[in-house]
Amino acid sequence: MKRLLLISFIIFASCKPKEVETTVASTVDKTYQISHAKGFTIEKLINGITRITVSSPWPESEKKYTYALVLKDKLNELSLNKSDYDAVIGVPVEHVVVTSTTHVPALEALGVLEKLVGFPGTTYVSSIEARKRIDSNLIAELGSNEAINTELTLSLNPDLVVGFGVNSQNKIYETLIQSNISVVYNGDWTEETPLGKSEWIKFFAPFFGKEKQADSIFSAIEASYTDSKQLALKGETKPTVLSGALYKDIWYLPGGNSWATQFITDANADYIWKDTKETGSLSLSIESVLEKGKDADIWISPSQFTAYDELAKSSPHYTQFSAYKNRKIHTYALTAGATGGLLYYELAPNRPDMVLKDLIHIFHPDLLPDHSPYFFKPLN
Amino acid sequence: MLKNRLYRISFLVLLVVLLFCFFINISLGSVAIPFKATINSLLGIEIDNSSWAYIIYNYRLPKAITAILVGSGLSICGLLMQTLFRNPLAGPFVLGISSGASLAVALLIMGASFLPTWIAAFIMTDVALVLFSGIGSFLVLAAVLLVATRVKDTMALLIIGLMFGSITSAVISVLSYFTNAEKLQQYIFWSFGSLGNLSWNQLGLLLIVILIGVGLSIAALKSLNGLLLGENYARSMGVNIAIMRYVIITATGLMAGAITAFAGPIAFIGLAVPHLTKQIFTTTDHKILLPAVAIYGALLMLLCDTIAQLPNSASVLPINAITSIIGAPVVIWLLVRKRKMIF
């Protein structure tokens, strides 16, 4: 009896509130082409609404978020079933708050940086243009990362907040939504390919009516990336690569299907853990990293370390690696903005072509002899 | 006497078991290394696989020795504190001593930025680190002791310890909020060491500090036994309570501080081992208990580390998780059978 009750409850619960999908008004007129990113789609509906669907705001999200973008002057004419959408936003947006440094370069590239009015943790922003605006108080500080200050944000009264969540618990954004501020989730960081991440510039474009610019910017990046990848194949040797560093007892390094691994593979190098299945990071013991990675030719991204003696001081085991002995360690931690934010975190997802060129320069120095590395520099 | 002979045999057996565990610990790990290669490499015989040789000699061996030092040191701290506070729930982790050490290290690292560079460079050494964490432990311990003389309740002491722990971690959070990212990073690297990350030099330093702590504890052995009857009785039997308190707090502060500095805060070993030992050695004589808890602590720590390494899998578990899983039930068990609190 009890079990029966439970089963019927589950059935009941699971068939409860499916959203009603198709009405006449939501017929798709045109779908924008998204070739690499998997986390969002953009569709133009016949009634003039731009519908953005974010399917992976965070890993393994069960809910898809749909947003309706309506031209501001048509906002009143259009009869819109608001419950069909998670947010209805009047475009073009004039005042925007973004929450991740990765969002800033996209705005800058689209030429709408002047619409950015607030950011949580402005010290981490490195973009020169954005810093100028922060210094002249045109971009307000909204508290620290992941803890965007509700009161300050409300006082700015932005048209749009571009948030990001790590899971479905996002209480801060809920508060903002209840105060009638439009919040959209950006899931760029869940993309698993370099070009996929970078394509999220197209996600920002419709909010500002900049679709064309976004397309051409992304096409250029795509072309540059593909060309570099072709170039890398000309490399005669295929160096073995080690990555990451210890935190406490655990060595964190990119999994075989991760974004970072893709770069290494595309730069025609042999990442030692390329056959692992993880899309995020691996956590390994130092023993197994030592055994497999001791003779790796090159070591990239040793966490936050910026100098060889810093590594040695932190753990004597680091000195055992050939890459350490031969001084073949390269890090992105030496490229910081004016206030200490690492440029790699901010810009690399947007400019995979630049990352790839850096890596090719490291792995195959003869292929790009004149390239001056932008993100990756040798350890001190 | 018969009992003494029994103890002697027990110690002999324990030492053999300890040696055995030591070898087991060294021969097991993420990387499967044949037992023969392990022995050969320990005996100094060259083995073919150079990364195996490195792993055994420079990773597993120091890690095993660290585990022994940490386990023994913390257990002795726990024994000293339980007798000093006459409270079965006293222990370095429970009373917030470890957080005191962390706080001092945080102040050292984050405060160093306000000093001239050459002084900062001078104090950012291992010795300074140990010194500071030792002082941090000592101060928290002294503060808890001060409160404990006024509040006699067993539970109250536990709560006070928890509060000290909370306060220190809160101060660390506040400090890390105001400091810059690099300093914070540095603090994280420095303060939360691990069993497997000590260089031979650091290991030497840890050994010296533990030896000093053990030496002080041995000097206090007789007084510790006297204290079993309470301070008034102890005084009437010629124990100089004030001096003895300082000796014990210094010993505990030094050991707990150095261990926290190098291996990070490790939970419950210091609390659980003395009780487990007293279950097996039915005595309250510190002459027996001190070496016994040292050996049991070393054994348990080696065991925890072996489990944490998840032999033959590439992953490791945090050592603190294992010690908590073993230690926390001991505390619950102690609270449940509070009536007969043995200590």
Add this chain to the structure above:
Amino acid sequence: MSKIEKENITLKAENLSIGYRTKKQSTIIGSPIDFSILQGEIMAIIGINGVGKSTLLRTLGSIQPKLSGTIYIDGEEIERYTHKSLSEKVSLVLTEPIASKNMTVWELVALGRQPYTNWIGRLTKNDQLKIEEALILVEIEALKEKPCYQLSDGQLQRVMIARAIAQDTSILLLDEPTTHLDLYHKAHILKLLRTTAHTTKKTVVLTTHEIELAIQLCDKMLLLEENRSHFGQPCELIATKVFENIFPKDLIQFDGITGAFQVIK
């Protein structure tokens, strides 16, 4: 002759006032106290609750400081003794519960030898002999391997007395050794202490509420009252009728002939 007598006085108080001293003031309890006891004598300190019996005993045992006056132990002022040397002169049995009840009877009694053992507390043959003697004297030999938490109150009290005896001091101070015991065990403990004092030539001082038993078993008595104290042999004190004023007369009366109190019905 007088010289010998002087040597035999083991514990003496002159114009001693006791009480508690805080930072701001000192609270004197009772009035100045004078007494002197000879070697091998047993003395009971009596008086109503709160009159300062325990305070006096704790002061004599130098657990708490005196306010003024002088205490002589074996003819020397108490201040001239170090912790160590005092521990060879005075041993204590207190009312406070012992911190660890997990030790065996033998281990507990052995702690009495602390003043004499080496730095690490190693027991010599002589120490072990003294411990066995103490165990035999208070008749708890059979219990010696038992842990203390298994003992009854009366047994534990005897263990504590054995520990004090093993400390081998000339003076034994006991704070209410007979509380929580039934009449048989009260009598048993007091008789034991009397025998101990007389056979081992130790001076025994105890506080007690058992005035009737004390009158029968003690050599000397010290009666503390709020504004004076009386000291002497029990018969002397009976003769001066001091016992008659201890309790309110409308409820309890003292019969000088039987040496017993009677409740007025």
